[in-house]
Amino acid sequence: MAEAMAVDPATWQGWETGRRPLSHVKAGVLLDIRRRLLALGADPGVLHLLDPAMDADRVITSTIYPEAGSRHPLATWVHTRDTAHMIAWALNGTVPPALARRAATGRRGPVAKAPLLSAPDRSVFFAHLREAAESALRAGEDGLLLHRQCLYLCSYDQGSEATSWMVHTLHRNRDLISVRGWTPHWATARSTVAALVRLGDHQPLRDFIDRGLVGDDSAEIANLNYWAYWLGSIREAQSDDGFMRRVPANWEPVRLLGGFAVGLQQAPAYMDLYVHSLWALLTTNRWLPLADPVLADVLATQTAQLLDHEGVSPRARRELSTVHYVLRENRT
Structure with a gap:
């Protein structure tokens, strides 16, 4: 080579x-x-994953070995799903979905199965990340982006002490979840409920959908923009959360639709949010099934299966019914 x-x-x-x-x-x-x-x-x-892999390296290195006077990278840029997956690979050995189905390549001699950090390094990483989250919280508005991104990554630490800290910190943000519609803290509330789901608490996510999304056009736009960036439909890097407020103009709705189809399979714990977001996308872009009939067929099968599932919440069931109707009526 x-x-x-x-x-x-x-x-x-x-x-x-x-x-x-x-x-x-x-x-x-x-x-x-x-x-x-x-x-x-x-x-x-x-090859596309080289960028998020190097971003993950930068986040990990800057957290374990912070430089005095320098800003944490999570304070200057909104990280993507690919970067989060790369960071998780180093923290808990979970192979990113983009690589999970690839056959392992045989290598001569001993080789690590994953870029897993050592236990001491992981301990330092999470300890420093919690410190950064607390420091960002004290910084007020200027620390919102760093605080919420640190909180999300802290939820990867499954240790008992770390879980207690996370639960206490996240529940301290419950007042944000109860606010209706868009606020400057909307993205923090969304990240908070996502982290709580990772810890096994699903009700705050459902409360957030009811109060922080439904009936507010600005919040619904922000949610779709957030998803578009997270799932790669918005390709331009974003330095802060301001892009969520703008009316969608530079993202690819068909790519986003495909991301929702994959997400419903890969992350069932977030089904309520995926379903509501899919409903919002299709009810405002009813032409989408025509753009990709094959994808529409896949989603129609998925929604039919979910409608038969007993664990679906009442709101998700209503929205799934609407989604299924739109998919069925707009494929030809």
């Missing part, structure tokens, strides 16, 4: 083992690496 990539073998080995972070190479060199790998037959989808 070193010969094919025209680099020194020690350099290539350093990249593979992590001794030399790929994010430290010059921009021109990184661009050349991508193009050489593509020419050698690398999967474009995997």
